[in-house]
Amino acid sequence: MDSCPNCSSERFIKAGVVKNRQRYKCKACGYFFTVGKLGKQIDDYYVNKALQLYLEGLTYREIERILGVSHVSVMNWVRKYNIKRPYNSKYHPTYKILNQIELQNYFQNSENITGAGVLVTELGDKFMLIKWERFRE
Numbered sequence: 003m004d005s006c007p008n009c010s011s012e013r014f015i016k017a018g019v020v021k022n023r024q025r026y027k028c029k030a031c032g033y034f035f036t037v038g039k040l041g042k043q044i045d046d047y048y049v050n051k052a053l054q055l056y057l058e059g060l061t062y063r064e065i066e067r068i069l070g071v072s073h074v075s076v077m078n079w080v081r082k083y084n085i086k087r088p089y090n091s092k093y094h095p096t097y098k099i100l101n102q103i104e105l106q107n108y109f110q111n112s113e114n115i116t117g118a119g120v121l122v123t124e125l126g127d128k129f130m131l132i133k134w135e136r137f138r139e
Contacts, residue, residue, distance in 0.1 A: 008033035044071060051125070052076045053085055058121065058132050059095035068099065068130065097132045105129050 005012050011030035018025045023036045048071050055065045062073035079085075100108060105122065108114050108131065119134040 006031065006033055007035055044075065049079055051123070053079060053083065054123065055130075055132075056080055056085060057087055059087070059134075060097065060132075064097070068097075068125070095132050095134050097130055099125065100129050100131055101127075102129070105131065 006014055006026075006028035009028060009031040011028055013029040014026045015029060016024060017027035017034060020036060025034060025036050027034050048069055052065050052069055052071060052075075055068065056062075056076065060068075062076050065071070065076050066073040098108075115133075117135065121132045123130050123132070
């Protein structure tokens with residue numbers, strides 16, 4: 003806080019506490035105000051990663067378990083950025099969290115990627131592997 007929200011003056015003094023928040027009085031215009039509460043800010047990396055995972059077909063709860071971000075936050079971001087997931091019922095995504103050695107071993111076995119699409123994305127110090135396979139009838 004660096005100025006009065008009413009007159010933009012930088013001359014103000016403390017004037018008590020209201021609901022556990024510091025109250026101020028502007029010396030120029032006499033206006034009383036409190037500093038707005040800042041909410042918990044989540045790094046844009048997690049917002050982008052959550053939206054990517056949503057577009058890849060993961061559910062809100064799966065994204066919550068993977069990233070440690072509330073599924074409600076993910077829902078709100080999807081709504082805020084108007085993200086539409088393409089609907090395709092012929093494919094079913096599965097995911098795994100792997101370290102670098104596990105990822106190398108996974109790709110060495112050609113059976114793991116035959117007949118499927120694979121996406122690898124960085125997830126902190128690990129990697130997330132998302133795989134789409136056709137539903138077997």
